[in-house]
Amino acid sequence: MAEKKETNAFIQGLRDGLPIGLGYLAVAFTLGIQCRDAGMTALEATVMSLVNVTSAGEFAGLAIIKAASSYLEMAFSQLIINLRYMLMSFALSQKADPSLGVGHRLGIAFGVTDEIFGISIGRKGKLEPAYSYGAMAVAIPGWTIGTALGVIMGNVLPASIVSALSLALYGMFIAIVVPKAKEDKHVAIICVAAVIISSICAYAPVVKDISGGSRIIILTIILSLAAALIWPVKEEEN
Amino acid sequence: MSGNIWIYIAVMAVVTYLIRMLPLTLLRKEIKNKTLRSFLYYVPYVTLTVMTFPAILTATGDIRTACAGIVCALILAWKKQSLPVVAFVSCVVVFIAQFIVGLI
Numbered sequence: 001m002a003e004k005k006e007t008n009a010f011i012q013g014l015r016d017g018l019p020i021g022l023g024y025l026a027v028a029f030t031l032g033i034q035c036r037d038a039g040m041t042a043l044e045a046t047v048m049s050l051v052n053v054t055s056a057g058e059f060a061g062l063a064i065i066k067a068a069s070s071y072l073e074m075a076f077s078q079l080i081i082n083l084r085y086m087l088m089s090f091a092l093s094q095k096a097d098p099s100l101g102v103g104h105r106l107g108i109a110f111g112v113t114d115e116i117f118g119i120s121i122g123r124k125g126k127l128e129p130a131y132s133y134g135a136m137a138v139a140i141p142g143w144t145i146g147t148a149l150g151v152i153m154g155n156v157l158p159a160s161i162v163s164a165l166s167l168a169l170y171g172m173f174i175a176i177v178v179p180k181a182k183e184d185k186h187v188a189i190i191c192v193a194a195v196i197i198s199s200i201c202a203y204a205p206v207v208k209d210i211s212g213g214s215r216i217i218i219l220t221i222i223l224s225l226a227a228a229l230i231w232p233v234k235e236e237e238n
Numbered sequence: 239m240s241g242n243i244w245i246y247i248a249v250m251a252v253v254t255y256l257i258r259m260l261p262l263t264l265l266r267k268e269i270k271n272k273t274l275r276s277f278l279y280y281v282p283y284v285t286l287t288v289m290t291f292p293a294i295l296t297a298t299g300d301i302r303t304a305c306a307g308i309v310c311a312l313i314l315a316w317k318k319q320s321l322p323v324v325a326f327v328s329c330v331v332v333f334i335a336q337f338i339v340g341l342i
Contacts, residue, residue, distance in 0.1 A: 023322030
């Protein structure tokens with residue numbers, strides 16, 4: 001019986017993961033195009049996507065590779081940009097059965113992305129490893145193959161399609177932020193402030209010389225800390 | 239590119255995995271510190287916003303087509319459409335906007 005229950009959870013994971021995998025395929029395709037523009041080979045870009053599985057992180061990583069910044073700056077940018085996964089990992093640790101083994105915890109951790117986290121946390125009951133693995137089994141190949149296709153096929157697409165596709169990743173970021181801003185006005189205020197301040201910092205004299213990667217890190221820390229101090233989050237919101 | 243690409247990728251992968259793995263494996267209690275919790279709560283939205291703006295304005299090579307895409311993405315996201323739908327339809331709008339801009 002236990003085995004059957006596990007199989008069911010895996011199949012449910014596959015099913016819920018399928019739309020995620022298809023979405024990843026499309027978005028990763030545009031990431032692949034940008035990898036090619038940054039001078040990466042198909043193998044390098046594909047391995048990067050396979051071992052990272054993070055749109056925002058890889059996207060920021062590309063900027064650092066392009067700018068030939070230090071490894072330390074790379075580590076720090078990943079830490080800040082992917083800090084939300086730490087929050088998700090905390091949340092999942094509360095949903096996991098205390099008896100859940102370290103092996104499964106290590107496995108589930110690899111697939112902590114915004115979308116897989118979303119379906120895992122939304123599911124009733126305790127965290128089921130088989131369900132997470134099912135979702136990962138379609139989502140991760142979608143992300144990895146999409147990246148490979150972007151590098152390989154990006155240059156056979158007409159320029160008009162490539163420039164249109166370059167909006168895809170940003171579109172996805174907007175799709176994450178706006179619904180949250182709609183339900184929490186503090187998030188809305190800090191994000192509007194972030195748009196204005198980030199734009200000023202990118203073009204104003206002196207501060208515009210700060211690299212894009214550093215600007216993202218510095219503004220994220222300052223603005224998030226300011227928001228945390230002005231509007232501390234109540235228990236139920238977190 | 240002056241650094242070794244494989245080292246960059248390894249650094250990214252190790253840092254990203256540690257972030258995902260450490261709380262889930264080591265922590266079985268909740269974080270109590272209110273400021274830290276609040277900070278972690280705001281980080282994802284702020285970082286995605288500063289990554290998007292102002293870079294999105296120059297992403298398509300023409301600020302007018304980019305703005306068409308932004309408006310589309312904002313409306314669809316406001317209506318709580320799924321991530322791939324918002325991303326894909328915004329791209330289609332930019333694609334169409336390019337032809338309209340070309341006609342003007």
